[in-house]
Amino acid sequence: MAGLLKKPVKIALVQLASGADKPHNLLHARQKVLEAASTGAQIVVLPECFNSPYGTTFFPTYAEVLLPSPPTEAQSPSYHALSSIAKEANIYLIGGSIPEREESTGKLYNTSLTFSRDGSLLATHRKVHLFDIDIPGGITFKESEVLSPGNKITIVDFPEYGKVAVAICYDIRFPELAMVAARKGAFALVYPGAFNTTTGPLHWRLLGQGRAVDNQVYVALCSPARDEEAGYKAWGHSLVADPLGKVLGEAEEGEEIIYAELSGEEIEKTRKGIPVYTQRRFEVYPDVSEGKVKYEE
Ligand SMILES: NC(=O)CC(=O)C(=O)O
Numbered sequence: 001m002a003g004l005l006k007k008p009v010k011i012a013l014v015q016l017a018s019g020a021d022k023p024h025n026l027l028h029a030r031q032k033v034l035e036a037a038s039t040g041a042q043i044v045v046l047p048e049c050f051n052s053p054y055g056t057t058f059f060p061t062y063a064e065v066l067l068p069s070p071p072t073e074a075q076s077p078s079y080h081a082l083s084s085i086a087k088e089a090n091i092y093l094i095g096g097s098i099p100e101r102e103e104s105t106g107k108l109y110n111t112s113l114t115f116s117r118d119g120s121l122l123a124t125h126r127k128v129h130l131f132d133i134d135i136p137g138g139i140t141f142k143e144s145e146v147l148s149p150g151n152k153i154t155i156v157d158f159p160e161y162g163k164v165a166v167a168i169c170y171d172i173r174f175p176e177l178a179m180v181a182a183r184k185g186a187f188a189l190v191y192p193g194a195f196n197t198t199t200g201p202l203h204w205r206l207l208g209q210g211r212a213v214d215n216q217v218y219v220a221l222c223s224p225a226r227d228e229e230a231g232y233k234a235w236g237h238s239l240v241a242d243p244l245g246k247v248l249g250e251a252e253e254g255e256e257i258i259y260a261e262l263s264g265e266e267i268e269k270t271r272k273g274i275p276v277y278t279q280r281r282f283e284v285y286p287d288v289s290e291g292k293v294k295y296e297e
Pocket residue numbers: 130131168169170171173193194195196199200
């Protein structure tokens with residue numbers, strides 16, 4: 001377990017206020033990422049659907065073609081903006097998510113792009129678990145009406161620091177994905193996500209802390225800021241939980257940047273103190289992470 005996180009790193013979660021104007025959203029994201037980087041943050045995270053409003057009616061209109069990679073600027077202005085922001089800020093950028101259209105099939109995905117300091121693409125994650133829920137008197141939402149699911153776990157290597165798993169929003173409700181990513185050596189699980197005013201107060205913090213405690217790793221959840229005029233009201237409350245499940249920083253509802261220092265020593269201390277990592281009884285419950293799991297580094 002030693003060396004999971006090679007040296008301390010400052011992470012920033014940009015709880016961005018975005019709206020219907022995509023070019024404005026991209027410019028605003030640049031401004032806020034540069035602000036975060038100017039404080040020394042080395043990993044910066046944007047929210048789910050940071051370049052558009054969140055909703056099934058918006059996905060087709062805002063979708064961009066990403067393949068073949070790299071796409072042209074006309075095919076994907078968001079790809080190009082994220083790549084140049086990462087390079088300008090000299091940071092690792094986990095670029096929230098954007099609606100993606102696969103040109104060959106016409107299928108739409110909710111996709112997260114992660115860029116290196118030099119602006120090169122490191123990883124692509126398509127939301128694996130689509131957000132289909134129906135809570136009477138609360139919220140009904142069906143991403144699967146327009147989106148297709150991704151089919152792999154995504155682990156990205158930041159050479160100076162170590163591995164981070166990237167997944168999107170509803171993916172956090174599936175502990176199997178988090179567990180496999182942690183078992184493959186991720187020091188942090190990062191979820192750009194847009195919970196809402198029904199499920200946010202119920203589960204957002206609980207799930208963030210839960211995944212952290214289960215796996216004794218850092219967990220970061222990055223939401224859009226709440227727009228009271230929008231059809232879908234994001235919960236906000238971007239947060240970072242440490243390997244003990246303690247919340248190191250949490251936003252309110254509005255636009256805000258949350259910072260946290262992540263340290264490998266904290267992970268090691270947690271795992272030494274409560275050594276579930278070495279106490280697992282795989283003969284009782286076989287380890288799925290040793291099985292046929294689709295993941296990509
Ligand atoms: N928006 C999502 O994908 C998930 C969500 O809001 C929830 O799980 O609750």
